[in-house]
């Protein structure tokens with residue numbers, strides 16, 4: 238696989254990258270993309286896979302942010318958030334999601350909790366989509382002891398936040414069991430009970446989006462992971478399982494997607510393990526492909542490309 242993105246120039250603050258094919262970034266391994274469209278630009282927030290070649294296991298300390306006006310020219314901004322920026326966290330910058338509300342940007346992040354065993358979800362805030370972000374609470378929003386399925390230490394991971402047209406915000410998260418709860422307007426507190434959604438072979442990585450009156454809930458399916466999805470007319474369900482959306486992502490045993498509309502087209506942003514010479518489950522690379530809808534609102538299977 239030949240490098241797709243050419244390293245063009247750098248300054249102490251920003252690095253400019255031209256990406257004419259997948260993977261979009263080749264100077265670093267990047268994983269778990271979340272994407273935000275804001276004022277004519279796409280922001281991609283990704284975990285930084287730093288595992289040395291042949292190491293089996295995640296080495297993830299920082300998150301990265303990239304912005305682009307056209308999905309070809311990307312700017313990598315200075316590191317906007319590190320797992321250790323949450324003083325209560327031990328580390329491990331796993332999957333995250335950034336969303337804007339009333340001019341502030343909220344970064345929901347998975348980290349390892351320092352004192353409550355297992356993963357936890359924190360929230361950081363900034364006035365800018367590129368940060369810097371600061372812990373918004375001083376404590377975790379969700380910890381492993383708040384849900385009953387405490388068989389594994391990584392069941393409270395992978396936040397996906399969605400704000401409905403009526404202004405109500407929801408957070409979805411989980412591994413093996415998919416949870417969701419309402420968020421207060423301040424975006425830093427849960428509002429009401431933690432609920433559970435049952436979907437076939439749910440593993441992790443939920444992402445919720447809405448289009449033409451349909452809610453879509455895509456997620457990592459089985460292990461190694463494909464991406465599957467469900468649809469509903471109501472954000473609180475019931476969700477109807479609709480099938481596989483994306484196949485195994487190269488030699489990565491995880492699959493993690495973000496879905497956006499940008500300048501009239503829909504995009505599926507994900508990571509793939511097989512796109513760089515030493516790539517794999519712990520050295521993943523963010524890719525972008527088109528997402529197409531059928532007339533009835535269902536989704537066409539993603540065609541992963543290297544172009």
Ligand code: FUB
Pocket residue numbers: 268269284295331332347394395441442491492493
């Ligand atoms: O990158 C670490 C974990 O792997 C993420 O939190 C999951 O979604 C999976 O991609």
